[in-house]
Amino acid sequence: MNSLRKRGIIIFSILSLVIVACGGAEEEVVEETVEEVVEESLDSPAVTTATNITTGKGVSEEPCPAEIGGVPTGADPSKGCIYLGLLNDYSGPYAPAGPALEVAQRAFWLWANSAGGIGDYSVAIREGFDTGYNPQKHLEGYVSMKDDVAALAMSLGTPQTLFILDEMDKDNMIGVPMSWWSGWSYKSADKGLIIEFGSQYCADGMNGVDWLLANINPGVKTIGIMAFAGDYGSDWAAGVTKAAEANGLEVAWTYAPPSTEFDVAQAVGLLVTQPVDAYFPAIGATQMAQVAGGAAQQGITPLAMLAGPSFNSAFVQEGFALKGLFESGAIYAMGLGVAPYEADTPGHAIMRATMSQIIDSANSFLVAGWSSQYHLKGVLEAAYKGGDISRAGIRRAAANVTVESDGMFPARTLGQDRADNAAYIGIPDGNVPSGQTVLASKYTGPSAGSYDWESGPCS
Amino acid sequence: MTVFLQATFEGLSLGAIYSLVAIGFVLIYKATDVLSFAQPALAVVGAGIISGLAVDRGVPFWLALIIGIVFTGLIGLLVERTFLRPMVGEPVFSVAILTIGIDILLRTILNKWIGIDPRYLGDPFPSFGNFGSFDVSGVTLKYLEIAALITALVLIGILGVFFKRSKYGIAMRATSFDQEAALAQGINVGRVFGLVWLIAGILAGFSGFFITGGFNTLTQASFISALRALPAVVIGGLDSIAGAVVGSLIIGLTQGYIAYYQLPLESIVGFTLGSGFSLIAPYLVMFIILLIKPDGLFGTKEVERV
Structure with a gap:
C-alpha cells in the first residue's frame, strides 16, 4: 500500500481523535468581521403612557405563522408578531435536551398567545439554529438571525452566551439563557442583557450542602466534588466549596475536568481510594449513572447531592438496574432551576395543561424550557406598556422590572445586581413521572442566606 | 496491591471491549485499504436494536441480544453493498470520508x-451479586466486564481459526494481501468485502452491547x-489483528x-497533569509509539522505492 496514503490516514485519524478528545473547535479564532448598523439607541426616549407603539427589528405588523417547529403558535391572525430567536443545541453534548427545551418554549408562547399575547402582538419563536454547543457556531447563528428577531428566547450554554454578549450589547438584544450561571444576575457580567430565571448553580451548591447537613446527616465531615469545568460545574463547585468552608467540612477532592474529558473510571477510583461522607456531582446524567453504579459495585454508596443536570428520570424507571440505588435514600437531587413537572404551582398547572396536548413526557428539560419564558414575557409586557417594543425599548424595560411566573419562581426584580438563592431539592422517586419528589421548595440554607449576593458572580 | 489488581482488571476489560471495535477497523482496512x-455508529446502532427489542418490545434479553448483533452485522453488509461497493477504485480518502457520512447518517x-x-x-x-x-480478596470483579473479556477471547479465537482453516478466511487473507492476484485466482473479492463488513458489524454489535x-x-x-478504539488500532498497526488486540x-x-493512580501520585509529587489526563x-501513548514505530507495533513495515 502507498506509504504516503497510509500516513495521510494516520494523520487524519489522529487529528479527528484529538478534536473529539479535546472537545471540538471551541477555541477557534473569530475572523469574521460583522458590519453592524445599530439603528436603535438606548438614548431614545421611553414612552410611558403609550398611544403609539414604537417597533423595530423582529417586530412585524403581519400575523405570526400558525405553526413553527411543529408546534402551533396560537397566534391571533388579527395581531402583529414579535419574533424571538433560538440558539439551541441539536448536535452537541446537549442535543438530548435541546428539542425538549424548544418544544416547551414554543408551548409556552402557544399558551401566552392564546391568553392574549403582548398587547396587539402575538409572539413566535423562529426556527432554531443548531450551535452544536460551540461558541463560534453560536456567534454564526446569532449573526444570521439578529436582524429578524426582537429578543432571544434561548441562548443555550454559559460560555456560548458570553461569547456573543458584546454583539448582543451592540444590538440591544436581550436574551434568555439556558444556563443557570450566577453571573447572569449581575450587570458587570451580563451587561443587563440576560433575563435570568430560576435558582443558580452556586446557590444550589450551597443549599445542597446545608440541606444535606440539616436534614439527612449532620455527621458529614468530608466531601468530594465532581463537576464539568468551564461550564455549570464551576459555579456549582464554587457554591459547594463556599458552603463546605462555612460548615467546617473538608473537601477531600475536587474532580473537575471539562465535560469532554470526564473519565468515569477516574471518578469511581476517587470514591474508592479516597472515600468521603458525601459527594456533590454536577456532571451529565450518563456519567452519573456510571459513577454511582461503579462505586456501588465496589460497596461505596456515600450520600450524594446531584446538581440538576446530573439527574434523569430514567434512573428510577422500572427495570433500570440502579433504580434501587437511586431510591435508596442515599441520593438526592436539586431541581433544574425550578421545581419538577408535578409541582403544585399555578404555573406548573398551566404548563401541564398545555404540554399534555403536545408531548407525553414529564422531563425536567420541559419544565426548564417552559419556565424560562415567563420572565421574558414580563419584560415584553413592560416594554409594550412603555410603548416601545424596539430592541432598545425592550432592553430598557428589562433593566428594572419585577417579573413573576405564576408561582414557578419567587417574584424577581430584574437588573438589581443580586442573584436569587432559593433552591428546589428532591429525592429520586419512580412513582412520579418526573422521577423526583420535592422535599424542599424555595429553600435557602444558612450559607446561601448569609452569603453576600451583591458581591458578584461566584465563578 | 488491591488497587493495582482492580485497575488491571478494569483496564483489561476496557481493552477487551476496545479490541472488538479495533478488530473490525483492521479487518476492513486490511481488505479494502479503507x-x-x-464502526462506532454500528456499535451504538447494535445497542439501540437490543434496547428497542428487550426494553421497548419485551423480547427476552438473550434473544434480543442475538437479533441485535446479527442485525448489526447485516447493516454492515448493507452499508458495503449500497454505499461502498460503487466506490471501489476510488481514492481511499474519498471512501474514508464516505464512511464518516455513513457514521453521521x-x-x-x-x-x-x-x-x-x-x-x-x-x-x-447488574442484577447479579x-x-x-x-x-x-478485595478486588471487585464485574460480571459484565468478565463477560466482555471472555467474549473478546472467544471471538478472537474463532476469527483466528476462521482465517487459517476456512475457505472464506483464506480468501480474505489473500484479498488483503493482493486484490488483483486474488481476483486472478478466482476469488470473489466483492463477496469478501461484504463478508468483512458483516464480521465487522457483528463485532461492533458485541462491543456496542458491552x-x-x-x-x-x-x-x-x-x-x-467506541471511537476510543481508534488509537488502539494505530498503536497496534493498521493491518494487524494481533496488533489491534495488543493496542487495545x-x-x-x-x-x-x-x-x-494519577491523583494519589499527584498528591505525593505535588504536580498535576490535569483532571482529564x-x-x-x-493518545499520548499513541504519539510516543508512532514516533518510535511509525507503522505501529505490529504493522507491516513499508519499503518504498524511489
Missing part, C-alpha cells in the same frame, strides 16, 4: 430514537467510547492505571 469511521437516525433520556439494554448483569459485581450494557446506558454520546489492551490498561493519555 479506515472505516462508521446512522447516528442521526439512532439519536432521533434515543431522544432525551438515557436508555438501558435490559440485560441481567452486588449491582453486578462480586468480591475476590459499552452500553449494565448501567452504562445508551445515549447520544455513547459512540465516543495498552489503551485499556493505560486508562485503568491512570484512573486509579486519563482520557488524553492513550
Whole structure:
C-alpha cells in the first residue's frame, strides 16, 4: 500500500481523535468581521403612557405563522408578531435536551398567545439554529438571525452566551439563557442583557450542602466534588466549596475536568481510594449513572447531592438496574432551576395543561424550557406598556422590572445586581413521572442566606 | 496491591471491549485499504436494536441480544453493498470520508430514537451479586466486564481459526494481501468485502452491547467510547489483528492505571497533569509509539522505492 496514503490516514485519524478528545473547535479564532448598523439607541426616549407603539427589528405588523417547529403558535391572525430567536443545541453534548427545551418554549408562547399575547402582538419563536454547543457556531447563528428577531428566547450554554454578549450589547438584544450561571444576575457580567430565571448553580451548591447537613446527616465531615469545568460545574463547585468552608467540612477532592474529558473510571477510583461522607456531582446524567453504579459495585454508596443536570428520570424507571440505588435514600437531587413537572404551582398547572396536548413526557428539560419564558414575557409586557417594543425599548424595560411566573419562581426584580438563592431539592422517586419528589421548595440554607449576593458572580 | 489488581482488571476489560471495535477497523482496512469511521455508529446502532427489542418490545434479553448483533452485522453488509461497493477504485480518502457520512447518517437516525433520556439494554448483569459485581480478596470483579473479556477471547479465537482453516478466511487473507492476484485466482473479492463488513458489524454489535450494557446506558454520546478504539488500532498497526488486540489492551490498561493512580501520585509529587489526563493519555501513548514505530507495533513495515 502507498506509504504516503497510509500516513495521510494516520494523520487524519489522529487529528479527528484529538478534536473529539479535546472537545471540538471551541477555541477557534473569530475572523469574521460583522458590519453592524445599530439603528436603535438606548438614548431614545421611553414612552410611558403609550398611544403609539414604537417597533423595530423582529417586530412585524403581519400575523405570526400558525405553526413553527411543529408546534402551533396560537397566534391571533388579527395581531402583529414579535419574533424571538433560538440558539439551541441539536448536535452537541446537549442535543438530548435541546428539542425538549424548544418544544416547551414554543408551548409556552402557544399558551401566552392564546391568553392574549403582548398587547396587539402575538409572539413566535423562529426556527432554531443548531450551535452544536460551540461558541463560534453560536456567534454564526446569532449573526444570521439578529436582524429578524426582537429578543432571544434561548441562548443555550454559559460560555456560548458570553461569547456573543458584546454583539448582543451592540444590538440591544436581550436574551434568555439556558444556563443557570450566577453571573447572569449581575450587570458587570451580563451587561443587563440576560433575563435570568430560576435558582443558580452556586446557590444550589450551597443549599445542597446545608440541606444535606440539616436534614439527612449532620455527621458529614468530608466531601468530594465532581463537576464539568468551564461550564455549570464551576459555579456549582464554587457554591459547594463556599458552603463546605462555612460548615467546617473538608473537601477531600475536587474532580473537575471539562465535560469532554470526564473519565468515569477516574471518578469511581476517587470514591474508592479516597472515600468521603458525601459527594456533590454536577456532571451529565450518563456519567452519573456510571459513577454511582461503579462505586456501588465496589460497596461505596456515600450520600450524594446531584446538581440538576446530573439527574434523569430514567434512573428510577422500572427495570433500570440502579433504580434501587437511586431510591435508596442515599441520593438526592436539586431541581433544574425550578421545581419538577408535578409541582403544585399555578404555573406548573398551566404548563401541564398545555404540554399534555403536545408531548407525553414529564422531563425536567420541559419544565426548564417552559419556565424560562415567563420572565421574558414580563419584560415584553413592560416594554409594550412603555410603548416601545424596539430592541432598545425592550432592553430598557428589562433593566428594572419585577417579573413573576405564576408561582414557578419567587417574584424577581430584574437588573438589581443580586442573584436569587432559593433552591428546589428532591429525592429520586419512580412513582412520579418526573422521577423526583420535592422535599424542599424555595429553600435557602444558612450559607446561601448569609452569603453576600451583591458581591458578584461566584465563578 | 488491591488497587493495582482492580485497575488491571478494569483496564483489561476496557481493552477487551476496545479490541472488538479495533478488530473490525483492521479487518476492513486490511481488505479494502479503507479506515472505516462508521464502526462506532454500528456499535451504538447494535445497542439501540437490543434496547428497542428487550426494553421497548419485551423480547427476552438473550434473544434480543442475538437479533441485535446479527442485525448489526447485516447493516454492515448493507452499508458495503449500497454505499461502498460503487466506490471501489476510488481514492481511499474519498471512501474514508464516505464512511464518516455513513457514521453521521446512522447516528442521526439512532439519536432521533434515543431522544432525551438515557436508555438501558435490559440485560441481567447488574442484577447479579452486588449491582453486578462480586468480591475476590478485595478486588471487585464485574460480571459484565468478565463477560466482555471472555467474549473478546472467544471471538478472537474463532476469527483466528476462521482465517487459517476456512475457505472464506483464506480468501480474505489473500484479498488483503493482493486484490488483483486474488481476483486472478478466482476469488470473489466483492463477496469478501461484504463478508468483512458483516464480521465487522457483528463485532461492533458485541462491543456496542458491552459499552452500553449494565448501567452504562445508551445515549447520544455513547459512540465516543467506541471511537476510543481508534488509537488502539494505530498503536497496534493498521493491518494487524494481533496488533489491534495488543493496542487495545495498552489503551485499556493505560486508562485503568491512570484512573486509579494519577491523583494519589499527584498528591505525593505535588504536580498535576490535569483532571482529564486519563482520557488524553492513550493518545499520548499513541504519539510516543508512532514516533518510535511509525507503522505501529505490529504493522507491516513499508519499503518504498524511489
